[in-house]
Amino acid sequence: MAAGELDRAMQYLAKLPGLGPRSARRAILHLMKRRDSLMIPLADALRVAAERIKPCAVCGNLDTTDPCAICADDRRDGTSLCVIQDVADIWALERASGFKGRYHVLGGVLSALDGIGPEDLNLDSLIVRAAAPEVTEVILAMNATVDGQTTAHYIADRLSNCGVRITRLAHGVPVGGELDYLDDGTLAQALRARQNV
Amino acid sequence: MIEWTDDGVILGVRPHGEGSGVLNLMTREHGRHAGLARGVASVKSRGIYQPGNCVQATWKARLADQLGTYVCEPTRDHAAVLLDDPLKLAGLSAACAVAETALPEREPHPQVYDGLIALLEMMEIPELGDAWIAGYVRWEIGVLADLGYGLDLDSCAATGTNDDLAYVSPRSGRAVSLSAGEPYRDKLLALPRFLLPGASGLGAGDPDDLFRGLALTGFFLERHVFATHHRAPPPARNRFVERFAQVTTVSGGGLNA
Numbered sequence: 001m002a003a004g005e006l007d008r009a010m011q012y013l014a015k016l017p018g019l020g021p022r023s024a025r026r027a028i029l030h031l032m033k034r035r036d037s038l039m040i041p042l043a044d045a046l047r048v049a050a051e052r053i054k055p056c057a058v059c060g061n062l063d064t065t066d067p068c069a070i071c072a073d074d075r076r077d078g079t080s081l082c083v084i085q086d087v088a089d090i091w092a093l094e095r096a097s098g099f100k101g102r103y104h105v106l107g108g109v110l111s112a113l114d115g116i117g118p119e120d121l122n123l124d125s126l127i128v129r130a131a132a133p134e135v136t137e138v139i140l141a142m143n144a145t146v147d148g149q150t151t152a153h154y155i156a157d158r159l160s161n162c163g164v165r166i167t168r169l170a171h172g173v174p175v176g177g178e179l180d181y182l183d184d185g186t187l188a189q190a191l192r193a194r195q196n197v
Numbered sequence: 198m199i200e201w202t203d204d205g206v207i208l209g210v211r212p213h214g215e216g217s218g219v220l221n222l223m224t225r226e227h228g229r230h231a232g233l234a235r236g237v238a239s240v241k242s243r244g245i246y247q248p249g250n251c252v253q254a255t256w257k258a259r260l261a262d263q264l265g266t267y268v269c270e271p272t273r274d275h276a277a278v279l280l281d282d283p284l285k286l287a288g289l290s291a292a293c294a295v296a297e298t299a300l301p302e303r304e305p306h307p308q309v310y311d312g313l314i315a316l317l318e319m320m321e322i323p324e325l326g327d328a329w330i331a332g333y334v335r336w337e338i339g340v341l342a343d344l345g346y347g348l349d350l351d352s353c354a355a356t357g358t359n360d361d362l363a364y365v366s367p368r369s370g371r372a373v374s375l376s377a378g379e380p381y382r383d384k385l386l387a388l389p390r391f392l393l394p395g396a397s398g399l400g401a402g403d404p405d406d407l408f409r410g411l412a413l414t415g416f417f418l419e420r421h422v423f424a425t426h427h428r429a430p431p432p433a434r435n436r437f438v439e440r441f442a443q444v445t446t447v448s449g450g451g452l453n454a
Contacts, residue, residue: 113210153440184277
């Protein structure tokens with residue numbers, strides 16, 4: 001029987017995505033064996049993150065400053081605005097190092113199943129940002145799913161009067177992908193979006 | 198152990214745990230049926246589990262009333278073909294949402310299933326233009342009929358003839374001729390020309406007619422199906438109708454002809 005404090009810690013760990021009660025037990029025992037080198041620094045890091053990290057009022061990104069580092073960076077291309085679903089997508093695109101503009105986090109997608117409508121997303125602030133004179137392109141970087149593309153089409157409609165070029169990410173064969181292992185839908189999309197060589 | 202294999206259309210997937218999902222399928226012989234599918238979030242499988250895609254599904258459970266598990270093989274990918282067409286994508290979402298909301302669980306409706314397959318195939322034919330929307334309206338009429346709220350559009354409720362039919366009674370769901378219905382036109386629903394007896398596509402591309410058709414079926418679905426079960430009409434259907442209204446210039450759509 002674990003002490004009450006250990007039980008409480010395990011219950012919280014078990015709530016994390018990908019962790020169940022058994023994984024939480026293993027994790028807490030691992031941390032207990034590395035109390036000074038891992039457990040205490042982890043607890044400090046989590047406490048600092050909870051105290052200092054907040055959503056950026058401009059784009060919705062998570063950072064210790066508001067506006068966030070990306071919004072405050074004058075070296076970024078202010079003419080290009082990339083609309084993404086969640087903060088994790090910012091991290092993915094920044095890792096790819098291919099985009100030098102600014103971001104706007106919607107906070108989800110329109111979902112008939114989950115009852116998420118336009119009023120539940122950060123759309124009004126997006127319209128305001130897209131209408132700014134310096135913005136010339138809005139990139140819709142939604143997931144290639146029915147809900148993601150439905151949201152992209154809806155946003156394109158809302159932005160149609162803003163006088164900006166509206167683009168979306170390409171869909172098709174992933175790098176390293178072998179044609180024989182791809183699903184029919186991806187192959188069909190790739191064929192439709194083929195380009196001159 | 199209970200097991201069956203059936204053809205199905207994916208209506209929706211709700212994430213469950215780290216990589217699994219509760220799949221809601223419209224199957225031909227077993228009706229709208231849920232089950233747990235493992236690996237729906239994997240890189241290989243993500244493209245399969247989109248609303249509107251067709252699969253061959255094997256369902257297993259120890260007891261009949263359990264959720265059970267699905268193993269699915271993709272047979273036709275409709276979602277990817279329609280992703281770039283806003284109106285067709287909205288139509289696909291609306292059809293899946295209506296099927297999910299209107300149809301009772303585990304009750305076979307093979308004609309509704311066959312109609313849904315035909316509608317999805319119509320959507321992939323670019324030469325049809327917007328005429329697939331007439332197919333959508335006919336599919337919703339089929340849903341109403343299967344649920345016991347069929348419309349009788351073959352003859353006038355007042356005169357018994359099938360000449361000059363122009364309206365539908367919101368109370369009885371029966372057609373009404375132009376002459377019999379004219380004094381009450383403000384209270385009657387417009388009957389689109391493509392639903393006239395022997396129409397064979399007449400007016401199937403006319404935006405006004407298509408809008409009247411959507412308004413007609415939307416009225417009866419809301420009154421007899423959704424409201425009866427205390428459910429709101431699915432937002433996906435409302436967005437589909439709004440998008441169609443945006444892309445067409447509609448005159449006098451709604452209750453009046």
